[in-house]
Each structure stands twice: as structure tokens, then as C-alpha cells.
Amino acid sequence: MSKNKRDVPEQDRLGHDPLEWLDAPDEQGGDEPAETQASVVADADSGDEVGPSPPDELTNEAPQAELSNDDAGAQMAQPSLPPTLTVPVIEAVHRDWQAYLSHHNGDLKVDMREVTSIDSSGFQWLVALQKWIDEQGSTCRVFGVQGALREQLRMLGGEPWLACVEEADG
């Protein structure tokens, strides 16, 4: 419904009041739980949301815009793969694994048990991963491929590539 300035009383130039919730009895700003950006302020050691007082221990983790070489990375867990290794997610997967691999030495096992679908971008990522590990002088084993995913990989990579996977499964 449109309003003309002439129809708006002089004393109501502001219109809708976005602050009226401040007059509510408990002055709550919304139903959104505290697990928002604020919760990532919590102490890394606490595991859960911090209580009313600020944490005593502070992390000295220095964030890096690019890959980090800090000591904490040496103990980084292998990232898990999402259910779909496809175009929308592959960039994030690549970023996570790149960070992990910067501290990883030796052979690599890629757990595909949770992956149910893959497209050409996901397959290219797997091939690039294997190639990179190979260049480091180590081996990359892909295991847990099952069902329809095995057929997708056959279509994408052909039998020679799939032989590596089947070998790992065996």
C-alpha cells in the first residue's frame, strides 16, 4: 500500500518503528540461538559456549589468509569428504585438503564411504590429488567406494583408473 507524503501526518515522518521490541518486557532481540558469529569467540579449549565471563585462556592462533604453517596444523585431522563431490562444493573441498596436505607427509588414504555422488569436477580433484601425492613419492589409496558411485567413477575415469580403487577395496 503506497503512501503519499501529503497523507503522512507531520508527527509521523519516521513511519514504522524498528525499535519497538526494546519496550518488550524481556527485551529479547529474537529467537536466534547464541550459536552465531558470537559463539566463535569462545575459547578453543572450552569446546562449548563460554559462560557469562570472558574466557581466561586466550588462543594465540594467528589466522592466515593463505595457507598456514603454524604448529597447530601439524595435528590437523584429515578433512572428511561431503556426500557429493560436485561443482558447488569442490572448491571448498580443495581448500580444506590443501590446508591439510600442507602439513601431511607420507601415504594418503581417501575415505569415500560417505560420498554418494561425483561429477567431472570431483573426479578431476581426485585425479589431481593422486597425482600430487605421487609426485611427493607416496601413494594415494581411495577406498570405500560403493554402489552407484563405483559406476559413476567408471564412466568418468574408465577402467584403468578404477582398477586403483578396486585394489584399495580389496
Added chain:
Amino acid sequence: MRIIGCVNQKGGVGKTTVCVNLAAAFRAKGLRVLAIDLDPQAHLSQSLGIFDPPTLSLDSALQGDCTLSEACIEVENGLQLVAAGQHLFRLESVQMKKGRGLRLKSLLQPLSGEFDIVMIDCPPSNGFLVVNGIAASTELLVPVTADYLGLSGLSAMLKQLQRYERVLGRFERKWVVINRYQSRKICRQARTRLQHYLGERLLPLVVQERAVLAECPGHGQSVFGYAPKSQSCDVFRRLAKTMLQVQEEADEQEQARCA
């Protein structure tokens, strides 16, 4: 050490203008003041004459390459500044993990005996930088414009700050200051509404929209350096006095309670 974060998710409300001129006002009163430019746009840095990013700056400190002390630059009238740095924008997209929001707070701890007041100019966003700015602050100052969108932005900001307080605990003070005020009906009505909802949290003086406040950043000065006899300079002088008086009264009450 009072750490005052100048924050509002809404852009264009004048956070930098308020931050730089209040920092200069506190400095003019003889306090030891540090200004931190947390905005990748580096407007606070430019407003204090740092037009080219220095070698050591806030991005270096946040990434662990130097301390905040090493990144300090003396600017106008003895005011200290930690400039934004040319790579600060990359940190805005840093993935938030637990604990990363306390980085700036931990960097500020060693400086607690060196400064009386730290002013942090936060960017108009919600990522790594703003989380650090808010978490490092003991008090927050929210500049707001006196119009509908300004009030709407303030509403969103206050709700966000409530969420922060559930995790961090209450801030010592949350100030709101009306900035870019003009002699219009809507501004007067917005001010009345803010007085109703905020009471003492609303600073009593408004900062009027003035050409001199728009001009002085281009000359790398606060209004105290550029136009010390201007009405705007006087407003910031009085705002700083109000903010200091409230602290003094709180300190006196605390002393009386302990006695």
C-alpha cells in the same frame, strides 16, 4: 585501559568520523590514546594522514608477524595509530573457528599499561574482523543516523550485540551517538524516539552534518587539527567529556563501595 569499539553493521553512519574525532578529543585532554583501524578500507588511517600502508600494520599483527606495539605509528598531536594494512581485506574472509575471535583481544593485553583509551574503528560487516573488534572491546559506541534506515540498522545491531553478550558477558557500557544530524522533522522525531528507547545510553549531544567533517579526512587530520574552532570540534570535545565523566562517576562509586 578503556577499549571502545566503534561499531555498526550499517555502512555510511560515520563510524570513522566519530572514531577519529573522539580519539583526537581524548588526546586533547591529555590522555594516552591508541586508534586501531580494523576496516580494510583504511579510512581511519587516511583520516590521520596515513595514505600509504606502512610496513607493519594491523594485518601483520593479526597474522602473528609483529606485535601491536611494533605496528604503532605516532600521528597527530601524539595520538598513536595502528593502520589497517593493505592485506587486511583478506582476513575478512578467514574461516571463523572457536577462539579466533579473541585474537585482537590477546594482542591488546600487553598494551594495558601504555594507553588510557583504545578506539577501534570496525568495518560495516559481520566477519572475522568485526568479531575481533567487538570481543576486544570493553565498551561499544554505535553511531547512528537519525532516520528510518538508521534506526532499522541500530535495531539489528542491538540484537546482534545481545547475542554477543550471551557469550562474552555484559559490556561495561553501550553508547549510541546520533551522527550526521540535520535540521529536519524526521531527524527530530528519530532523536525523540531514540531518547525514549535508550535513555542514558544515548549520548546527549548530536553530531551535526557539517562540511568541515567531510573535508578534514582528505587533509589527513581530525577536526581538532583541521578546524579547532569549529562547532564540530566543540561537539566532540563535549562528547569526550561526557564519556570521561561517566567513567569518573563509576570509579568514585566503586571506590565508595570498597571503602
